[in-house]
Amino acid sequence: MSASRLVSLRAAALGNSYRPRITPLHVFKSGSTVIASRNVAPLARSANLPSNVSKRLLSDSTQPQATFQEINVTNDPFDEKSTQLAYRSALKSGNVVIKTNSKTGAPFWQFGSLYLRENCQCPKCIHPDTKQRIVDTFSLSPRVQPAEVQNKGANDIQVKWSDGHESTYSWKWLSAHRGNLKPAIKSKEVKPNRLPRPFKAYDPEKGNPYPEVAYEDVMSKDAAVLEWLEKIWVWGFCFVKGVPVNPESTKTLIERIAFIRHTHYGGFWDFTADLTYKDTAYTNELLGAHTDNTYFTDPARLQLFHLLSHTDGTGGESLLVDGFAAAKALSKDSPDFYNSLASSRHPWHASGNDDVCIQPSTTAPVLKVHPDTKAVYQVRWNNYDRAPKTSWHVSEQKDWYMAARAYNDILTKPSNEIRTQLQPGTALIFDNWRMLHGRSEFTGKRRMCGGYVNNDDFISRLRLLKFGRQTVLDNLGNTRGWQNRENPYSIY
Numbered sequence: 001m002s003a004s005r006l007v008s009l010r011a012a013a014l015g016n017s018y019r020p021r022i023t024p025l026h027v028f029k030s031g032s033t034v035i036a037s038r039n040v041a042p043l044a045r046s047a048n049l050p051s052n053v054s055k056r057l058l059s060d061s062t063q064p065q066a067t068f069q070e071i072n073v074t075n076d077p078f079d080e081k082s083t084q085l086a087y088r089s090a091l092k093s094g095n096v097v098i099k100t101n102s103k104t105g106a107p108f109w110q111f112g113s114l115y116l117r118e119n120c121q122c123p124k125c126i127h128p129d130t131k132q133r134i135v136d137t138f139s140l141s142p143r144v145q146p147a148e149v150q151n152k153g154a155n156d157i158q159v160k161w162s163d164g165h166e167s168t169y170s171w172k173w174l175s176a177h178r179g180n181l182k183p184a185i186k187s188k189e190v191k192p193n194r195l196p197r198p199f200k201a202y203d204p205e206k207g208n209p210y211p212e213v214a215y216e217d218v219m220s221k222d223a224a225v226l227e228w229l230e231k232i233w234v235w236g237f238c239f240v241k242g243v244p245v246n247p248e249s250t251k252t253l254i255e256r257i258a259f260i261r262h263t264h265y266g267g268f269w270d271f272t273a274d275l276t277y278k279d280t281a282y283t284n285e286l287l288g289a290h291t292d293n294t295y296f297t298d299p300a301r302l303q304l305f306h307l308l309s310h311t312d313g314t315g316g317e318s319l320l321v322d323g324f325a326a327a328k329a330l331s332k333d334s335p336d337f338y339n340s341l342a343s344s345r346h347p348w349h350a351s352g353n354d355d356v357c358i359q360p361s362t363t364a365p366v367l368k369v370h371p372d373t374k375a376v377y378q379v380r381w382n383n384y385d386r387a388p389k390t391s392w393h394v395s396e397q398k399d400w401y402m403a404a405r406a407y408n409d410i411l412t413k414p415s416n417e418i419r420t421q422l423q424p425g426t427a428l429i430f431d432n433w434r435m436l437h438g439r440s441e442f443t444g445k446r447r448m449c450g451g452y453v454n455n456d457d458f459i460s461r462l463r464l465l466k467f468g469r470q471t472v473l474d475n476l477g478n479t480r481g482w483q484n485r486e487n488p489y490s491i492y
């Protein structure tokens, strides 16, 4: 087929405003056919779609911009001999549908447009060094649509979006991340309790004093360690005043709880913004509220920061947001959204340094429900480290993105933000299974130290200090009444 013939077909499909731009269309292989139509219905019928897909396409056929276009013939990475026919659609439901003629794979790959847009792989959307998502998912329009789809080279397709952004996806990526053609069965949905595990929320609007303890007390009395750990468990965070301004004392302070957890960032950290580790935390950029370690099967429970110095600059205000309080508000406003965040499990990753690509052993939800108490007890919220979820239907994508947007709206409300300027001599520790943290951008040089503590070691120390060793031993394995919160030993 000649290029001019292709252009005229496209012009017919897109109307008078179309200006012929033939460059990318030259790469059509001979033997392929171009289908372009103002109306999807004949295409959906002729394309031999699975009935649920064709029904969806047919039902969307009233959209005037609904056009299909074959964009390329290329090789399926998993089936070298077969050719792929790719179509794009600009449908009301916002799906990008790619038809394949693979004999072995799925006849259709389906992608929600928002999903595809937020998982753009360009350097503006994925940080080239850290491999973290840097596009703000929630500032994208939920109604973003592909405006133009073209082939690019032999193995990529390029999408121009309604918001002006351009994305390129490889066939390998598309094949690995295609959605399911059917939604998962509803009965699998998790129904959590309406409230997270017992907690008290600090209300930033009331401006009460922060939970705090004195370094001297913690270092000299076990009773003060208990007070410290209880404050962290109940309030989600605590300041320690009067810490000597040096890394050694800070390290000893953490070790009053338990040994420091080693990760690929090392054990005890003492760092400046030099991108030693390829993670946004090691820059001076703004860091939106997030939890750490979403990519570990067992995220660290506690995190302590101590600012040792900040010279020749300003900024770097610290931010804390209570993920439980936000979840409680979400469950009140929209129980369906709360359920969606508790049931939809996602992949997470840390892949910045060349020798690391950490992913949890199981996909994990944003709100993790305790199997015994059914209460939400762990929050994973890190848009930078969330990997693109596969094998979900576009309707599930829509539900989840709406739920995540609603949760994000609560988390980013200024009235829910605890903002403080860290000072040398005051350490901040918080429950990373509950509290989100972040910081504003800064200038100058900051030296920060701190470390992580594991969940099990924190709870062990708290339990022993609270009840005494004999009582703890007498109640080993006692989970009676956990569901009703009647068991005083249910600390988790």
Ligand SMILES: [Fe+2]
Residues within 6 Å of the ligand: 281, 290, 291, 292, 437
């Ligand atoms: Fe962090």
Ligand SMILES: [Zn+2]
Residues within 6 Å of the ligand: 120, 121, 122, 123, 124, 125, 126, 165, 166, 167
């Ligand atoms: Zn991009």
